[in-house]
Amino acid sequence: MSKDNSQRSLLEDAARRSILYREQSVDRSVAPSADAVARVEELIEPMPATRTPDREVLELLDRVGSPAAMAMTGPRFFGFVIGGSMPVAVASNWLATAWDQNSVMHEVTAATATLERVAMNWMLDLFGLPADSGVAFVTGATVANFTAIAAARSRVYADVGWDVEANGLIGAPPLTIILGEETHPTVFKSLGMLGFGRETAIRVPVDRQGRMDATQLPRIEGPTIVCTQAGNINTGAFDPVADICDAVKPAGAWVHVDGAFGLWATASPRLEHLCAGFQAADSWATDAHKWLNVPYDSGVAFVRDALSLKAAMSVTAAYLMTESDFRNPSDYTPELSRRARGVDVWAVLKSLGREGAAEMVERCCQNAKRFADGLQAAGFEVLNDVVLNQVLVSFGDDAANRKIIADIQKDGTCWCGSTVWQGRSAMRISVCNWSTTEADVDMSLDAILAIAARTV
Numbered sequence: 344m345s346k347d348n349s350q351r352s353l354l355e356d357a358a359r360r361s362i363l364y365r366e367q368s369v370d371r372s373v374a375p376s377a378d379a380v381a382r383v384e385e386l387i388e389p390m391p392a393t394r395t396p397d398r399e400v401l402e403l404l405d406r407v408g409s410p411a412a413m414a415m416t417g418p419r420f421f422g423f424v425i426g427g428s429m430p431v432a433v434a435s436n437w438l439a440t441a442w443d444q445n446s447v448m449h450e451v452t453a454a455t456a457t458l459e460r461v462a463m464n465w466m467l468d469l470f471g472l473p474a475d476s477g478v479a480f481v482t483g484a485t486v487a488n489f490t491a492i493a494a495a496r497s498r499v500y501a502d503v504g505w506d507v508e509a510n511g512l513i514g515a516p517p518l519t520i521i522l523g524e525e526t527h528p529t530v531f532k533s534l535g536m537l538g539f540g541r542e543t544a545i546r547v548p549v550d551r552q553g554r555m556d557a558t559q560l561p562r563i564e565g566p567t568i569v570c571t572q573a574g575n576i577n578t579g580a581f582d583p584v585a586d587i588c589d590a591v592k593p594a595g596a597w598v599h600v601d602g603a604f605g606l607w608a609t610a611s612p613r614l615e616h617l618c619a620g621f622q623a624a625d626s627w628a629t630d631a632h633k634w635l636n637v638p639y640d641s642g643v644a645f646v647r648d649a650l651s652l653k654a655a656m657s658v659t660a661a662y663l664m665t666e667s668d669f670r671n672p673s674d675y676t677p678e679l680s681r682r683a684r685g686v687d688v689w690a691v692l693k694s695l696g697r698e699g700a701a702e703m704v705e706r707c708c709q710n711a712k713r714f715a716d717g718l719q720a721a722g723f724e725v726l727n728d729v730v731l732n733q734v735l736v737s738f739g740d741d742a743a744n745r746k747i748i749a750d751i752q753k754d755g756t757c758w759c760g761s762t763v764w765q766g767r768s769a770m771r772i773s774v775c776n777w778s779t780t781e782a783d784v785d786m787s788l789d790a791i792l793a794i795a796a797r798t799v
């Protein structure tokens with residue numbers, strides 16, 4: 344390696360550029376300019392025949408990629424429920440990436456396996472879930488839902504004497520899936536990937552906030568999985584999971600909770616009532632890359648019956664050292680090889696502690712309320728009960744909403760997305776970035792209200 348191309352100078356250069364990007368993303372336009380996005384085309388070329396110096400690779404990436412990136416990590420991106428990335432999480436992620444550990448087996452990567460075990464125990468404690476649950480560090484809530492429902496599939500079939508891991512679904516006894524009309528699309532996708540089909544579930548009606556009506560659950564007969572939700576992607580509303588558990592668990596049904604962001608409400612003494620009784624369920628999915636503000640990709644599945652999760656996910660081979668007295672990370676995840684994503688989770692939980700996690704979640708919810716109050720005071724209709732971090736606002740008809748949302752995105756002060764809630768078009772504001780302040784909300788409100796005043 345030549346001096347100019349040395350590892351040290353390359354990594355220092357990357358750190359310098361990354362720090363600059365993150366500092367600038369606080370004040371720059373949240374959306375990149377059209378010119379910057381157009382310049383990404385420069386990257387499209389045939390496979391290079393010859394080498395390019397590493398410094399040039401990084402320089403090109405930064406020159407073209409950084410200006411074209413959406414400032415999702417900044418404090419005024421409210422487009423999706425995604426959070427940002429706390430500095431301690433990014434820093435720990437860099438270090439763990441430098442370690443380059445394939446976190447499959449405790450025997451080989453004891454440090455990262457231990458960090459994951461600690462992070463897992465802290466989350467079980469924070470969420471009030473059974474301490475001996477099986478836990479999987481996966482890429483996101485989609486895969487966390489998939490993983491937990493795979494464990495459910497294993498257990499409810501085993502209960503009727505069918506080994507689904509060995510025999511698959513052909514010839515399997517009938518199995519019923521029950522979920523709410525407002526279930527997140529990734530649960531349907533998970534059901535499709537698990538061989539149940541995306542369209543076969545019984546859909547239970549929901550109320551105006553998107554909560555399942557527990558009185559309308561069908562009678563439970565035979566193997567059954569009920570998929571519930573903590574935090575609706577539009578309204579932030581919570582299914583009555585405790586009532587649902589009371590209704591279906593005596594008949595042997597498995598209850599899964601998709602808590603991609605809502606499960607983090609349990610971190611706050613002020614908000615945990617929203618999740619009261621959720622601990623009675625059998626499995627839970629969440630995202631750390633949402634409200635815990637760690638970098639992508641980081642989701643977590645928790646399963647009360649750890650053995651059913653292992654039955655669905657574990658793999659072994661003569662060359663793998665999976666026979667161990669310790670917890671083997673790969674016994675619980677769809678992946679074999681993977682990065683040590685639990686390290687980022689550990690770092691943020693260590694940095695925040697219980698107190699900091701509660702404060703972060705509460706601050707986001709207070710800022711969501713501030714948005715709702717400001718919009719209502721200006722005469723606009725907020726379509727949801729703002730119980731968490733989600734605000735749905737309508738400025739008028741669909742055409743007005745579309746124009747205002749497009750203008751807000753172009754203006755660059757903040758970034759909000761569109762949605763349709765129970766037949767009505769709306770703008771959706773999700774507050775889950777660790778760095779969003781009241782001043783960011785006020786600056787965003789000023790921009791939103793000025794644009795709306797020009798349009799309606």
Ligand SMILES: Cc1ncc(COP(=O)(O)O)c(C=O)c1O
Nearest residue numbers: 483484485527529576601603630
């Ligand atoms: C309730 C719910 N479930 C699942 C998901 C999917 O999460 P991911 O994109 O991390 O896979 C989301 C994403 O916003 C969500 O809000």
